Amino acid sequence: MVTSKEVLDNAKSKMQKTTEALKHDLGGIRAGRANPSLLSGVTVDYYGATTPLNQIAAITVPEARVIMVSPYDKSALNNIEKGILEADLGINPANDGDKIRMVIPQLTEERRSEVSKKVKATGESNKVAIRNVRREAMDAVKKGNKSDDFNDDEAHRLEDQVQQLTDKEIKHVDQIVSDKENEVMNG
Template identity: 75%
Template sequence: MATQNEILDTAKDKMQKSIASLRQELASIRAGRANASLLNGVTAEYYGAPTPLNQIASITVPEARVIMVTPYDKSALDDIEKGILEADIGINPANDGDNIRLVVPQLTEERRKEISKKVKAAGEQGKVAIRNVRREAMDAVKKGNKNDDFTDDETHALEDKVQKLTDSQIKDLDDVIAAKEKEVLNG
């Protein structure tokens, strides 16, 4: 039997994880300015094993539209360049022998609109995840009522709390989406 607080805490935790997941996904979407998180999913062969880029190189943003990748081991430079090319992030690396520079191109208006659509789609997926958590919580509340763990009044009050939690989390998610859209469109 789950208590009322356990149901609410579990729902809130899962909803916040959905928002955190969306934030992470949106961080990897290019908005016309350099951001080290663009390279989060990039791996390079290092001594025969695929290794995340941030473990074998320093990733910095020296200018607004430049990402600099400086390997800790210069012998890994070519493998890092190959890994960036294979990741297909839409930016060609420039290898100067010591570092790899990635110049983030200015986005065209058309490309900004495409990216904005991706942001909205990711946001919709986040909303679906939050609604699924709400449904799980409501099912737990109904199950508690059916098992006589909660009275009818407690059930209605708890359903109300779950709905208010859902509404506030969806508002937070909308704020995250709006901020990313603004960044993309104004970039």
């Protein structure tokens, strides 16, 4: 027996996770401004264990276009530099023996356009994922209607609620993508 609340809560949860994943994905896209999330995927060999950079160093943004990495353990500095280079971020780390500084280069107009297209494509794939969640929820409503979990009126009301939820999340995705495009084009 499936309740209408379960169908809606499940759809809402999955859609919100998709939106959060979009924010995370777009955070890793370089927009000409320093952002600590650019280093979120960087791992470092630390005493034989692959460790996320943010667990062994403080990552700060002292200036608009500079990221500074200050290791908690100075002996890990060379491994951190190597990890950043291996991540192939397109930014060269400068090791001063104490910290690593990375200056984010200004994006060219052509590169801004490429990044903007990537942002749009990422947004579109997230919209597809949200629509897939909608389809799953609609299928659950139809199954519930056939097995008499819901009557016809409840099923129609539930379908409307799922559609409203979908529209709201897609609008949210559009806003996130628009904000990131503005950051890229004007950064």
